[in-house]
Amino acid sequence: AQSVSQHNHHVILSEAASLELGCNYSYGGTVNLFWYVQYPGQHLQLLLKYFSGDPLVKGIKGFEAEFIKSKFSFNLRKPSVQWSDTAEYFCAVRRGSNYKLTFGKGTLLTVNP
Amino acid sequence: NAGVTQTPKFQVLKTGQSMTLQCAQDMNHNSMYWYRQDPGMGLRLIYYSASEGTTDKGEVPNGYNVSRLNKREFSLRLESAAPSQTSVYFCASSAFGLAGGNTGELFFGEGSRLTVL
Numbered sequence: 116a117q118s119v120s121q122h123n124h125h126v127i128l129s130e131a132a133s134l135e136l137g138c139n140y141s142y143g144g145t146v147n148l149f150w151y152v153q154y155p156g157q158h159l160q161l162l163l164k165y166f167s168g169d170p171l172v173k174g175i176k177g178f179e180a181e182f183i184k185s186k187f188s189f190n191l192r193k194p195s196v197q198w199s200d201t202a203e204y205f206c207a208v209r210r211g212s213n214y215k216l217t218f219g220k221g222t223l224l225t226v227n228p
Numbered sequence: 229n230a231g232v233t234q235t236p237k238f239q240v241l242k243t244g245q246s247m248t249l250q251c252a253q254d255m256n257h258n259s260m261y262w263y264r265q266d267p268g269m270g271l272r273l274i275y276y277s278a279s280e281g282t283t284d285k286g287e288v289p290n291g292y293n294v295s296r297l298n299k300r301e302f303s304l305r306l307e308s309a310a311p312s313q314t315s316v317y318f319c320a321s322s323a324f325g326l327a328g329g330n331t332g333e334l335f336f337g338e339g340s341r342l343t344v345l
Contacts, residue, residue, distance in 0.1 A: 158336040214278045220270035
C-alpha cells in the first residue's frame, strides 16, 4: 500500500527562521504531489502542487517545494516564516491516474513571535 | 461560489444512533471524497466517488455507507454510531479525470465535528 511519511510531528520556530518540512512517499511510479495547510479551526487549503515539469514548484505565501524523484521526496520550504504561518501542514500523494489522494499525518508548525 | 458545503457542522450522537452527513459542491466536479481527521492520524479516506453513479472504499470504510445522489451531492451515513467514530469529517471534491488535463487538487468543505457518546 502506498504511504506518505512526514517525519516531523511538531516544529517550533522563531519568526524569520527558515523552514523545511519533510515528505516522503513509497510509490515508485508516476505521482502527483501536494502540500496543504490547515490553519486553526479551518479546513484544508492548497499551498502548492506538482504534476510534471520543473521539479521546483512555487506556491502561495512564499512557500516552495522540490520534487526529488530519486529520493521519493517532496519537501516544503520557506526562507523566512511568519507568526501567521502557524498551522498544520499536510503532504499528499496521488498515484498516477488513481482517484485516491493519500495524506501524511501532518506536521504542526508553531512560529513564535 | 459556495464551493463545498457540508452539513451539519456539529453533531452529538449517542452510541447506536444513526445520522447522515450531507455534502454538496457547486464547481461541476466529477469526483467527491469523504475523509476523517483524527489527532496524530492525518486525514484518512473513508469513501470516494470518481463520478456520478460510482462509489469506492477508501482506507477506513467500516461502519460507514455513502450515496452519490447526483453530480453535486455525496452523503455519508453512520448506521450505528460508535465512540470510535468521534472525529472531524471533511468532504472534498475534485475535477480530476475530467478532460482538459486538470491537475486534480481537492477542494475541501469546512468540516463536520461529530461526537459519539
